[in-house]
Ligand SMILES: NC(=O)C1=CN([C@@H]2O[C@H](COP(=O)(O)OP(=O)(O)OC[C@H]3O[C@@H](n4cnc5c(N)ncnc54)[C@H](O)[C@@H]3O)[C@@H](O)[C@H]2O)C=CC1
C-alpha cells in the first residue's frame with residue numbers, strides 16, 4: 001500500500017503539532033516536510049515538544065513543493081498565509097486540506113474556481129470536529145422551524161479571526177434554510193457599539209475570547225414560550241483530528257473544492 005505523502009504548514013502551532021501527533025499514529029500517511037515562517041533547514045525532530053520526524057522545515061513554499069513530491073498539504077496557519085499556501089498548492093497539483101479559518105467569500109470563490117480549473121481536490125473545513133459538524137447540521141434543521149436565532153461562539157484568546165469560521169459557516173447553513181429576517185425590536189439601538197453582536201442577514205453572532213477556553217459554540221433558537229439551544233464543546237484539539245484524517249483520505253478522490261466536512265460525511 002502506498003502512503004499518502006503529507007506536508008504540514010504550521011507544525012509548531014496548537015493544531016499543527018496535534019496534526020503531527022495524529023500522522024505519527026497512521027500507517028497510511030507519511031510526513032515528508034513542514035512549512036513554517038522560520039527555522040529554515042531545521043528538522044522537526046530538533047523540536048522537543050514535537051514528534052520525532054526526521055523531516056525538513058521549509059520557509060519558502062515554492063522551494064518546498066519543488067524539493068519534495070507531496071500528495072497533500074495540510075494547512076493550519078493564519079488567514080493570510082493559509083490562503084496563499086492553498087493557492088500555491090493548487091497550482092502545483094498538491095491537494096490542500098485546510099483548517100485555517102478567516103478566508104473572505106471572495107477568496108473562497110477564487111480558490112473554488114482555481115480548483116475547478118485545475119481539476120484538483122481541495123477540502124476547506126472551518127471545523128474538523130465531527131460533533132461540531134453535527135451541531136451545524138442540527139442547527140440548519142432547527143432553523144426550518146425556529147427562524148429567530150443567535151450564535152454565541154467562545155474561543156481561547158490567541159484566536160486571530162472573529163467571528164469564528166464555524167460561526168460563519170453555521171450562519172450560512174441557517175441562511176440556506178430560513179427566509180431573510182430582521183431580529184429583535186425594529187427600533188432597538190446600541191448604546192455601546194457592538195452590544196448586539198455581528199449581523200449576518202439579521203442573525204446575530206457573539207464572539208467571546210478568554211484564556212482557558214478551547215472552541216465552543218451555542219446556537220440559540222427562540223420562539224413563543226420556548227428556547228432551543230444546540231451546543232458543542234471541543235475541550236482538546238484531539239477532537240479535530242478524526243476530521244483531518246478523514247479529509248486527507250477523501251481529498252485524494254476529489255477533483256473540486258469542498259467547503260465544509262458535512263459534504264464528505266456519509
Ligand atoms: N478547522 C478546524 O477544525 C480548526 C481550525 N483552526 C484554525 O487553524 C488555524 C491555526 O490555529 P492554531 O493552531 O490554534 O494557531 P497557532 O497560532 O497555535 O498556530 C499557527 C501556526 O502557524 C504558523 N505560521 C504562521 N505563519 C506561517 C507561515 N507563513 N508559514 C507556515 N506557518 C506559519 C505559526 O508559527 C504557528 O505555529 C487558525 O486559523 C484556526 O482558526 C483551529 C482549530 C480547529
Ligand SMILES: O=C(O)C1=N[C@H](C(=O)O)C[C@H](O)C1
Nearest residue numbers: 101126127159164165166215
Ligand atoms: O481557532 C480555533 O481554535 C478554532 N478555529 C475554528 C473556527 O474558527 O471555527 C474551529 C474551531 O472553532 C477552533
